[in-house]
Amino acid sequence: MLRIFAVFFVLLVSVLTHAAEVKPTNKMTHVFMAGDSTMSIKEVKDYPETGWGVPFSYFFDEHLVVDNRARNGRSTRTFKSEGRWQSxxxxxxxxxxxxxxFGHNDQSEHKKDRYTPPKDFQANLTGFVADVRSKGAEPILLTPxxxxxxxxxxxxxxxxxxYADLVRDVAREQKVTLLDMEAITREYFQAMGDDLSALRFMHIAADLHPNYPIGVSDDTHLNHLGAREVAQLVLTELKRQQHPLASRLRTPDPKHLKR
Known part of the structure; x- marks a missing residue:
């Protein structure tokens, strides 16, 4: 009996030891997003304004988490000085x-609280790339x-x-993946024309939405529809470049595959 117990104990220890040595096969991957209001999560008081990073976060499988740290009004300079980059x-x-x-706020020379001269903008982007790589992670640069x-x-x-050219320059010099969203979105909205493209931005007449009682006409910030379409353009560009992230998409519900 003791001999049987001893054999069982040895086998149990062997199984547990082997299990401890097995590395998890489904490591959680994080995609952090550093940027400005065109990417960020909004407060309820700003709806229907929506950053494209919001719908983008729902594209991926359960082993990938999109962590959107973008904030309204931030430039490369203020994103660093406020500790957001370090976080x-x-x-x-x-x-x-x-x-x-980045770029929208960096170029705002009349807004001294966020303006970043071109030379500093380039240096900040280059530093961001180096910081990410030092952690063994991958930076992806996007033009605004x-x-x-x-x-x-x-x-x-x-x-x-x-500013858009400087993003392209840094991507080329540092051999970083570039998503040229300035060119891609300009071509996309250009093809729609003035009227249809306005439906994707913050254009609301007076007395239609409680957040904007006097209306709003904003050609910089996206609404829900515009954000979703820009997020889809980002994904399409990742697919075109055959980037590994494009293989991490969620599995569609089978009923959505029926025609």
Whole structure:
């Protein structure tokens, strides 16, 4: 009897030891999002304004978490000075990702609380890339999404100037994945024209929404529809580049596959 117990004990210890050595096969991956109001989660008082990072977070499987740290009004300078960038670095692990999309506020020279000169903007982006890589994670740079400024010829005017180009420069120099959302969204909304594209931005007449009693006409910020479509454009570009994130999508409900 003692011999049988001894054999059983040895087998049990062996099984438990082996189990302890087995590494989990479904490691949780985090996608952190660093950016401004065009990406961020909104307060209820701002609805229906929506950052594209909100619908984007629902695209992926249960082993990938999108952690949206973007905030309204932030530039690369203020995102650092407020400790928001460091908070990402404190939680970042190897094999995670960080989406980095700035420019709207960095270029606001008349807003001294957020303005970042081009040279500093470039240095901040380069530093962000180095920080992420030092953690064994992957940075992904995005140019800022377009503003909806049509000229008299019905063409959307590029409004980010050197800032969008600096994102492209840093991506090229540092060999970082670039999602050129300035060009992609400008082409997308341009094809819609003035009237249809306005339905994707914050255009609300007076007395229609309690958050905007006098109405709003905003060609920078997206509403629910615009945010969803921009998030889909981001995903489409990841697929086009055959980025590994494009293989981490949630499994669709079978009933959604029926035609």
């Amino acid at each position: 990402i670095m404190d939680e970042l692990s190897s094999d995670d990702y960080v989406f980095i999309q 999404i377009t503003r909806r400024y049509f000229n008299e010829q019905g063409v959307i005017e590029p409004t980010h100037g050197v």
